Amino acid sequence: MNLDFSQIVPYIPFILEGIWATLKFVSVSIVVGFVLGTLLALCKITKIPGLKALADAYTSIFRGTPLILQLMLIYFAIPQLTGYDISPFLSAIMAFGLNSAAYVSEIIRAGILAVDRGQTEAAEALGIPYKPMMINIILPQALKNILPALMNEFITLTKESALVSTIGYLDLMRRAQIVGADLYRNFEPLLFAGLIYWIMVFILTKLGSLVERRMRYSD
Amino acid sequence: MIKVKELSKQFGENLVLNNISTTINQGEVVAVIGPSGSGKSTFLRCLNLLEEPTAGDIFIHDQEITLPKTNKLEVRKNIGMVFQHFHLFPHMTVLDNITYAPQKVKQIPKSEAVEIGKDLLSKVGLTEKEDAYPNQLSGGQKQRVAIARALAMDPGIMLFDEPTSALDPEMVKEVLDVMKDLAQTGMTMVVVTHEMNFAKEVADRIMFLDEGKLMEEGDPATFFQQPKTTRAQDFLGKIL
Numbered sequence: 001m002n003l004d005f006s007q008i009v010p011y012i013p014f015i016l017e018g019i020w021a022t023l024k025f026v027s028v029s030i031v032v033g034f035v036l037g038t039l040l041a042l043c044k045i046t047k048i049p050g051l052k053a054l055a056d057a058y059t060s061i062f063r064g065t066p067l068i069l070q071l072m073l074i075y076f077a078i079p080q081l082t083g084y085d086i087s088p089f090l091s092a093i094m095a096f097g098l099n100s101a102a103y104v105s106e107i108i109r110a111g112i113l114a115v116d117r118g119q120t121e122a123a124e125a126l127g128i129p130y131k132p133m134m135i136n137i138i139l140p141q142a143l144k145n146i147l148p149a150l151m152n153e154f155i156t157l158t159k160e161s162a163l164v165s166t167i168g169y170l171d172l173m174r175r176a177q178i179v180g181a182d183l184y185r186n187f188e189p190l191l192f193a194g195l196i197y198w199i200m201v202f203i204l205t206k207l208g209s210l211v212e213r214r215m216r217y218s219d
Numbered sequence: 220m221i222k223v224k225e226l227s228k229q230f231g232e233n234l235v236l237n238n239i240s241t242t243i244n245q246g247e248v249v250a251v252i253g254p255s256g257s258g259k260s261t262f263l264r265c266l267n268l269l270e271e272p273t274a275g276d277i278f279i280h281d282q283e284i285t286l287p288k289t290n291k292l293e294v295r296k297n298i299g300m301v302f303q304h305f306h307l308f309p310h311m312t313v314l315d316n317i318t319y320a321p322q323k324v325k326q327i328p329k330s331e332a333v334e335i336g337k338d339l340l341s342k343v344g345l346t347e348k349e350d351a352y353p354n355q356l357s358g359g360q361k362q363r364v365a366i367a368r369a370l371a372m373d374p375g376i377m378l379f380d381e382p383t384s385a386l387d388p389e390m391v392k393e394v395l396d397v398m399k400d401l402a403q404t405g406m407t408m409v410v411v412t413h414e415m416n417f418a419k420e421v422a423d424r425i426m427f428l429d430e431g432k433l434m435e436e437g438d439p440a441t442f443f444q445q446p447k448t449t450r451a452q453d454f455l456g457k458i459l
Contacts, residue, residue, distance in 0.1 A: 116306070118302060118304055118306035119306060119308065121269055121302070121306065122300075122302065122306035122307075122308070124269065124291075124292075124295065125295055125298075125299075125300035125302075125369075126295065126320040126324065126368070126369070126372060127293070127295040127296040127320065127324045127372065128292075128319075128320055128323055128324055129292060129323075129324075132323050136319070136323075140310050141309065141310055144310070217352075218309055218311075218352040218353075219352075219354055
């Protein structure tokens with residue numbers, strides 16, 4: 001069998017730097033997706049018709065087209081339209097953040113709707129205004145219920161982040177490909193990168209169950 | 220004082236409240252009774268605008284709260300409400316449940332809110348539960364916390380929506396006792412209830428609703444011994 005892992009040893013530091021490159025934009029994208037997704041979810045449950053239609057249209061567009069197409073549109077089309085030479089990093093954050101927000105908004109919307117209507121009524125009866133009611137009473141209960149679904153979304157985002165290799169961002173995936181081209185051997189660097197992705201997702205999963213356990217304090 | 224004038228509430232085609240007028244005086248305890256589906260809860264929920272009346276006016280201390288420009292949150296600050304299913308905030312401790320609204324809504328400093336909260340907990344006999352979470356309490360304890368939570372806002376009026384209907388029989392008394400104590404402090408109370416003994420003993424007045432109409436009202440002794448309407452006679456005949 002033609003397998004020789006010793007050949008990739010000199011390239012290991014180069015590949016490992018990709019972890020940081022990947023984590024950097026994935027974590028920012030997760031935050032962007034979560035904040036924007038929460039706001040979209042609130043728009044979807046409001047009684048103001050314009051906001052709801054807007055949020056629904058947003059979700060429809062970003063869920064209805066391929067992520068790689070959105071990524072390429074942002075990376076290649078923004079310079080063409082505005083003359084602004086957007087960096088791969090910023091393109092990646094925009095594409096992944098905006099895309100993730102569409103999915104997260106649906107998860108959070110479902111989470112809010114699953115909180116007993118009586119919680120809202122109790123808060124209203126006490127005279128608590130909308131914003132503190134959402135932040136302190138409804139969302140904490142919603143988040144607790146949807147944590148597994150949110151973790152799923154974050155894991156998907158972490159893995160799909162490999163798509164940025166197509167716009168020349170030097171993430172984990174791109175680096176493995178470069179090493180493969182350099183060595184004329186693809187199996188070893190790709191397998192190595194795969195192992196790192198798996199470890200990252202494994203750690204993320206563990207963090208998720210830790211948070212989940214913590215949120216069960218009141219049970 | 221609560222003044223209700225020709226109050227009606229319609230859900231689609233369904234007329235749930237039909238032209239109800241009454242006045243509830245300061246310090247009065249009114250029990251609202253009637254068969255299920257008679258509109259008792261809807262009537263109560265109109266008083267703090269959890270339901271918006273379709274027609275009619277409601278005045279609280281001479282302020283007309285049914286005007287479109289009314290700030291509902293302001294109105295509700297002065298009206299406490301206790302629900303059949305408690306609706307405590309499950310992710311907060313008992314004490315936090317009680318102190319949250321005074322801090323957020325009335326900007327009372329935390330130390331003061333805690334003092335108020337502890338005082339109320341001792342009044343409802345649950346001092347030792349201040350750090351417990353609602354899921355660790357029995358139904359009767361939950362409802363007593365819910366009463367304390369409403370009282371923490373120092374309301375002038377308290378609304379009770381079937382406060383003992385979701386409780387196991389042996390826990391009904393502890394909740395009714397708290398309500399009796401409250402009635403003796405001169406609190407204005409409107410209580411939707413199926414507890415006829417409580418209505419007899421504690422209420423100053425009975426409102427009997429049927430099919431959305433206020434069929435009759437009067438003092439408990441007269442109402443229970445000589446109900447005027449046949450609907451009330453039927454109803455009492457079935458439950459007593």
